[in-house]
Amino acid sequence: MSLETEPFRTLLEDLAFVVFDVLGQPGRADHEPLIEAAVRLAADRFATHAAKSDANEPTWDGERLHLIPEIGEALKEFIDGGFLAAPFPESDGGLGLPYTVYQSMMAAFQAANPGTCAYPFLTSAAANLLRVFGNESQKERFMRPMVEGRFFGTMCLSEPHAGSSLADLRCRAEPQPDGTFHLVGDKMWISAGEHELSETIVHLVLARLPDAPAGVRGISLFLVPRNHVGEDGTVGARNGVSLIGLNHKMGYRGAVNTALAFGAESPAVGELVGAPHQGLAAMFHMMNEARIGVGLGAAMIGYSGYRVSLAYARDRVQGRHPDHKGGAAVPIVEHADVRRMLLTQKVYAEGGMSLTLYCARLVDEAEDATDDASRQRCEDLLAMLTPIAKAWPSEHGPIANDLAIQVFGGSGYTRDYPVERYYRDNRLNPIHEGTNGVQGLDLLGRKVLLHRGRAFTRLASEIQSSIERATGFDELAADRDGLGHALGLVVETTGILGKAAASGQVRLALANATEYLHMLGHVVVGWMWLEQAMAAIKGRDAGTTAADFAAGKIHASRFFCRYELPRVDRQAALLNTLDDTTLTMPDAGF
């Protein structure tokens, strides 16, 4: 049974439901066919080489980097199909699609092959950064060819001694008389840092100018192409960027991950992007969307595991019901514990999809806002939701993949089926683009306190409005009450932690920031499930949503409410006491 393409039988329906029915994205007639095209290409060209690129990771022969040819072939179709250009304004050579529609299309590729996705995703993110912060020449010479897929991009943040801690970056940029800069230093964990998929690679590099203040306020952003690019756009000889080594990862193996040296052998000539010392702000403009993208990817790998293990469970006949042991063996999908594992996967994967696509919708709404209040609303919600959209799916997607293996039993532990690869691939997501621990500190240490709690209050009141709307749905009474209870707890806990931080107990208030992140995350995803259930009932009653599909959504909401949401009580009890157990553990006691 080849199951690699199984998720793509249902993916369009699942994405379209979230995007159009739940989130109310307009333009369904125009946009759904685009998502359908993405799903088809993902199934036909991306899922098909995922196992092969996992088994044949990139190699470096000292002069050239080798990837399996299917990666380049798939990316050519991706570019030719307009998927790279999709989110850029038409004035910049793009298709001007709404970000929500773009992310729904990318969801399909993530479900199919996250490794191959790394190349265009980084290119898109880098090009978008140049679109916002680059000068006209940079946009013309670099952004345009990236939107066209002729140049690819990277993001060079981490260094060997500093991953999460950007304040400690050491890479230097030395000003030259001609206005350029020579970059000097090593960069680590650079995905897509070397390959032959494009005419050149545009590295966006964080580095310090000679007069830079210490810490994060002294970081500037530079554009350093692998090859020199002339004023007329001609790609010339290699610039001083050299490959130090490849990182050999547990998963995501199709995405080459490199350590790069700038200026080690010859000058690495770069250009300043934006204002001096403003590099981190620029990078974070991109980073927020990248974080939502990581969450979406984690949810989609979770989705693939769910659909593949469901197909297996429907096919595999084994065991009997405990009250009918003399009967015939049944498909394992009938066993209660298998159903629990499938439902858990469903609520994690589809809950994460809903949350991250909702964030994409907020990006569109902020862009389209015609007044400050509407824009501020979206920005406040995005500020709160971005760390959750990154961390929640990247915590729970891998758990979903773990359950997919368990549904398979021994077979799931072998390389004959894709679920063990999903499990290895998804394990990256809690780490990159800011570890989940960093997301917890961002949420509780910065976002919750932002504008005296305005963003938190906004989020809580949005959830409260949904709960009030749900009073119109009798089938959802228990879900609504459960979410209301959980929301009340998180409001109380947030108040307690906020007061502690304000009174100077910062270290103690933040000691369990990760627990807080998970707690608020569960409330937010419970909200997403309530929204999905309401949309399902509306669609079912209107005859626009299939009854079975709607029943599945309503039941999954109930499952989330009964099996998942109650953990919020435990988290509140722990957080409200300002528990210091981790801080007071004696070092020598470990």
Add this chain to the structure above:
Amino acid sequence: MSLETEPFRTLLEDLAFVVFDVLGQPGRADHEPLIEAAVRLAADRFATHAAKSDANEPTWDGERLHLIPEIGEALKEFIDGGFLAAPFPESDGGLGLPYTVYQSMMAAFQAANPGTCAYPFLTSAAANLLRVFGNESQKERFMRPMVEGRFFGTMCLSEPHAGSSLADLRCRAEPQPDGTFHLVGDKMWISAGEHELSETIVHLVLARLPDAPAGVRGISLFLVPRNHVGEDGTVGARNGVSLIGLNHKMGYRGAVNTALAFGAESPAVGELVGAPHQGLAAMFHMMNEARIGVGLGAAMIGYSGYRVSLAYARDRVQGRHPDHKGGAAVPIVEHADVRRMLLTQKVYAEGGMSLTLYCARLVDEAEDATDDASRQRCEDLLAMLTPIAKAWPSEHGPIANDLAIQVFGGSGYTRDYPVERYYRDNRLNPIHEGTNGVQGLDLLGRKVLLHRGRAFTRLASEIQSSIERATGFDELAADRDGLGHALGLVVETTGILGKAAASGQVRLALANATEYLHMLGHVVVGWMWLEQAMAAIKGRDAGTTAADFAAGKIHASRFFCRYELPRVDRQAALLNTLDDTTLTMPDAGF
């Protein structure tokens, strides 16, 4: 930084504390040096080739199976050191060591290299089965050479269509005029099914006799050597057992895992072991100890991840305290969230070690019991604890390994460090020797109901006695109260589920058997932590346990009580309502 041998700096102290101080194993002066020798050999010969055997999995060239030579070299030292013979009675060529001491030694090898361990562990289990159920000739010709390490063994239960469901086994045994049997059928997931590490391989095979009743009551046990073995013990030509293929696993790669065909090319001649149709009972005699061994292994891989990530966290300098952002960067072990991840690993790994070694101690106590009541007590406790000892560490060990990766960040996701391998290796443990779902059904569907709940009541009263003993320890007041509360909940829940099952609601009562397994598991491990904390205080006050070590144990008990045990409330609430959400999910709604 090579960290492969890091766990072995502290392992002897950790094992000795559990075995001698907590469990009260007598003979410390004699036995501790044996455990020390195991720790040393594990570090010097097992840990050292774990990465290599992971990267070079077994291959079959059509005629011979190839393993890296370090596996055979390590096993030779293991056998020469007496570790294989250790648990067998002296009358059978063994060293007659207590099972608890034997398992503590095996713990060290599991921590070092679970793949290489598979060969001697299966041999030991198979030999032990022959010791109990074999006739004199079988013991002389097969068990003895296995105890000596000249023959290795396997367990052949699963078939391609039946893993968890042994009732559906199809493999046939055809009686021959000379009293032997010809085995016909395929067996799946056979670890150590082919190799050149021993003179021959003794397969213990479940199969059906021609007159066998259907289901599990019609299964007999057969001994089928890979090579014919003469009356005088001479190893002759190959028997009709052929390798169909190798399973390519995500981890545990050093342990070759095979599909075998019996009687496909030539007759597979076997002997009946024990009485006809009694094969499953015999196999379960072995299986119970194998399940405890799986749990111990899972805890030990968790332990290795804990110690390795702790060493990394003490070494890696990055980031600042949130209330001291202008200060110098600190070792990441100082960050609250890293401490949370380390403490969680500690309570999972050392909690699992405690539980599984306690089970080993009960095996010894049952063996040594001089009266029926004492023996029954041990057997009742083992009946209840075996599914928990298998499932709890195998659920939580992998979570510990997940956290070890997270402590490392990006480095943990690469093959430069052992933590990604631990994560892949440990993922097998929730699957084999009965999936954790099967353990839940065994616990709630059989063990809890056994002798009208006698075994459950016995377990609850043992936990209650510990709680009462703990009143003498002021430092543990909160831990004691927390455990008492959780125990009360699980007693109540067990009553509710038992009544439902008795009143015919079997399917509903068992629908959340896995939740029940985790719930009771947390109570039992909370108990283990209370016992560890009491032993630590006693040792500290008597001057026999180092103060730092004791402080770590006491603090870890507190952590378990605050962070882990409260989840029992949520589980009770779900279970007490006989929640039917999984059963009522419409099939088409998935």
